[in-house]
Amino acid sequence: MNKTAVVLLNLGGPDSVNAIHPFLFNLFNDPAILKLPLLIRWPLAKLISTLRVKKAKDIYLQIGGKSPILSLTNQQGKALEIILKQKYSGVIKVFVCMRYWHPMSQEVSQAVKEFNPKQVVLLPLYPQFSTTTTGSAIKDWYKNAKKNGLNVPISTICCYPIITGLIEAHAELVTKAYKIAETMGKPRIIFSAHGLPKSVIQKGDPYEFQVNKMAKAIIQALNVKELDWIIAYQSKVGPLEWLGPPTEQEIKKAGFEKKSVVIVPVAFVSEHSETLVELDIEYAEIAKQSGVRSYQRVPAVATHPRFISALGNLVELAIKKRSGVSSFNGKVYCLSDFNNCPMFKEYLGGC
Structure with missing residues (x-):
């Protein structure tokens, strides 16, 4: 019988307060996050995770002492499996695989x-490719699949920042929030993406390029004349220079200008601490203190039918390709100066 395994790749999150420390260690011990030799990275990851655990516990205690990301990703997997079984006569099963905590x-x-x-299809739940997210997850999968003797063709989707269903889902959700915000005057849309050190981008990572493309596609889909919008970055950690402007800075600026704000979590497809705490609690308080007239946070696309349908289309593309790496349209999407785009170099024996 023809069987296909679809593996959803995601970040993961602690499933209890006790899991917070080892989750942080796994995160900082990833060579894609701390690009250092193991002998230096391992003790440094121990130190950083120990120093950050109290703050992290305070964050997770605000949302029940754990991350909701596994439960929400399982919901996405079940929704995807339903539409895939309607499309294919063979047996298809969706698996959820996290990078820094179980499974x-x-x-x-x-x-x-x-x-x-x-055949195995790897489908990251990161619309934009980065070596620090999708790249890390793919490498980790190959390493452990090889250890376990899983030797079948693997077809990987590397990115899908402007795939139609994703953009349509965002546009629908943004429109609802925008209509509420505009009752207090013309709003400013802030597309908030998880930040990265500029040094990562300078080495050829296409993440910022793809965030820009996705935001512009959503703006085009909204079809609102003279829309006021900007891209900003959140969740900075450490002393390095990161992508900017910072989201909190743009919220304060909007408050100074007596604007309403619509926050769009453009790099997140499910809710977790960066949306539920950072955007909903911490930045909402900044908005209040800064005089923002109306602060509306757009929900993640989650199991929006158009998004799940788009994921189904990506799986269909990957199944047809049989093996290797492909973007959302089966072609090279990034510009040639992004030498860490997996379609510009052979990525783990991929395309």
Whole structure:
């Protein structure tokens, strides 16, 4: 029987207060995050995770002491599996694989091996490619799949920042928030993406380029004349110079100008601490203190039918490709100066 395993790749998050410290260690021990030799990275990750654990606990206690990302990703997986079973006569099963907390690639690749598929599709839940997210997750999958003896063709979707269903879902959700905000005057839309050190971008990472393309596609879909909007970045950690402007700075600026604000989590497809705490609590308080007239946070696309349908289309593309790496349209999407785009170099024996 023809079996296909679809693996949704996501960041993961602690499932209890006790899991916060090891989750942070796993994050900072990733060579894609701290680009240092293991002998230096391991003790440094121990130190950073220990120093940050109290602050992280305070964050997660505000949302029940754990991350909701696994539950929400499972919901996305179930929704995707339903539409895939309507499309294909073969057996398709969706697996969820997290990068920094369970279920991680070692256990998920073993479960996929036991499923015994003819093909594996890796589908990251990061619309924009970055070496620090999708790239790290793919490398980790290959390493542990090889350890577990999973030896079948793997077809990977590397990015889909402007795929139609994703943009339509965002546009619908933004429109609802915009209509509420504009009752207090013309709003400013702030597309808030997770930040990265500029040094990562300077080495050829296409993340910022793809964030820009996605924001512009949403603006075009909104079709509002003379729209006031900007892209900003959140969640800065450490002393390095990061992408900007900072989201909190743009909120304060909007308050000074007596604007309403619509915040769009443009790089997140499900809710977690960066949206539920940083955007909903911390930045909402900044907006209040800064005089923002109306602060509306757009929800993540989650299981929006158009987004799930778009994921289904990506799986269909990957199945047809059989193996290797492909963007959302099967072609090279990034500009040639992004040498860390997986379609410009052979990525793990991919395209």
